[in-house]
Amino acid sequence: MQVSEVMTREVCVxxxxxxxxxxxxxxxxxxxxxxxxxxxERLVGMITDRDIAIRGVAEGKAPLTKVSEVMSNEVRYCFADQEIAEVLQNMGDIQLRRLPVVDRDKRLVGILALSDAVAAVANGAAGEALAGISRPGGLHSQTG
Structure with a gap:
């Protein structure tokens, strides 16, 4: 199974x-x-809610602080045509839960969440639970 089969295609930047x-x-x-x-059109970083909390709020930075000041500059990525098993191994090795997905011209085409990849390849109750946890919304949703 390839990354392109389970990645999220519509990604806001x-x-x-x-x-x-x-x-x-x-x-x-x-x-x-x-x-x-x-x-x-160049991928220059990633920003997470944790970056905002730890590198921003915890450091006393104001809400008007630029994204560039708290984002992670080192961008790790995977290719849309890579095999999921290979990417999962790499995600474990580098301890990342989400990776931007690029095509072979290195244009952003999606994002891969560990939970989506594992749910796609896992069998049984663990895979079903992870798929449910990964679904948007729910009791602890930030938008609810």
Whole structure:
């Protein structure tokens, strides 16, 4: 099974000059915890809700702080045509739960969440539970 079969295709991209407040509002509206950061069609970073909380709020940064000040600059990614098993192994090795997905021209085409990949390949109750947990919304949703 390839990454393209389970990735999320419609991905909103934050701009490095946007504020962390704008990024947080976008995340809340989409019920996601991560946004790729792009500048002139180049993937330049990733920002997570944890980045905003730890590198932003915990450090006393204001809501008008630029995304570029708290985002992760080192972008790890996978290719849409890679095998899921290979990518899952890599995600475990580098301890990442979400990876941007690019085509062979390195254009962003989606995002892969560990939970989506595992749910797609796992059998039985664990796979079903993970699929349910991964579904947007629910009791602990930020948009509810």
């Amino acid at each position: 934050a701009n490095p000059q946007e504020t962390i407040q704008q990024a947080a509002r976008l995340m809340a509206g989409l019920d996601v915890g991560v946004l790729p950061v792009g500048d002139d």
